[in-house]
Every structure is written in C-alpha cells, then in structure tokens.
Amino acid sequence: SQQGEEDPQALSIQEGENATMNCSYKTSINNLQWYRQNSGRGLVHLILIRSNEREKHSGRLRVTLDTSKKSSSLLITASRAADTASYFCATLDQTGANNLFFGTGTRLTVIP
C-alpha cells in the first residue's frame, strides 16, 4: 500500500508553541500534499511539495521533503487554538494516475 503514516497520531500543545508532524510513505512519488480536517468537515488542502523540492513555506506552515528517506514534515509555527484539527499527508505516485493516497492523520490539539 502507498498509504502514508503520520507521526505522532495525536499531539497536544499550548497556544504559541510550534507543532511538528511527520509523514512517511512507501513508494516513489510525484508530489506530496498536506491537508487539514476540522471535526465534521471535509479536508482542506494546505500545501503541495513536488518531489524535486526540499522545502516550502506558506504563511505559518513549513513543509520539508526528504525523498531519500521517504518522509515529510509539516511545521506549524506560533500555533493558535484555531489550528486544532487533524492533519493528513497525501502522496501522488509516479504512475501518472491522478489519485492521492492519504495517511492516517495526526490529531492536533492547541490549548488556549
């Protein structure tokens, strides 16, 4: 299975702290994406990093990709209570098929 694995499964931090979530995957990829899911809602795309990129920033988000280790990390800086959600990584393989495989998710709780 190409499905990614997020680590940790759950993370609880104080508001203002940084949150780091990791994702490992199994096969060669075209790109890796991070999504956020609030309770009772659909997933929302956060950021995409291509296989030839090593780091990408978007606002308070920083994503890294290490294709040699088949891993990625998502860093949320200066966390806010509103960042409380589940975060998923999703990978697109190199076959050209346009379907994403999602990981199991990290449940982030930011305590005000």
Add this chain to the structure above:
Amino acid sequence: DAGVIQSPRHEVTEMGQEVTLRCKPISGHNSLFWYRQTMMRGLELLIYFNNNVPIDDSGMPEDRFSAKMPNASFSTLKIQPSEPRDSAVYFCASSLAGQVGSPLHFGNGTRLTVT
C-alpha cells in the same frame, strides 16, 4: 465559489435498504473522487472519474457499491443493499484533470449510519 456540494449530510437507514449519495463538483473541475472515511481504515479511495468516465474503481469494496457520473456537474454513489459495516463518512472531491496531482477540493461529506 460554491465548493463541492454533497447531499444528504446525514443518512440513517436500515440494513438492506438502498442508499444514494449525491455530489456536485466545483464548476470547471473534471476529475471527481469518492472517498470513504472510518476510524479503523482512515480515508479510502473508492472510485474516481476523469471527464465523467470512471478511471479506477478498484477501491469499490463490493458489487453492492456503484457510482455514476452522468454529466460534468453531478455524481452519485449507490449502495444496494446497505449493511451496518458500510457505516462511515463518504466524501466527494473534485480537481482539475490535466494537472496531475492538483489539489483536491472536498465536500463536507455524508455521514451514513446503517442499523
């Protein structure tokens, strides 16, 4: 921009009944995906369409599941007959085909409970 619209938001039905879930993708998007989410199995891709044509239905669990996309603005996922193990949240998502790996836009899902 309306986003992906799914209906109903909640569905409670008895085992053996037919269930039809509906999805309206974002206008202009020509890839549509159906996912199922459970605590045990996470997010599973059931089927996806490009330009209304089913491309990969290998994730459809059984013949009881079927999906159609009669036009670019509407898709259905049908379960007949439904079973308690089908209880899950079903998500529809759309994206722009031709841009491989382009981000998915998800609806808010249909929470299905089969008793």
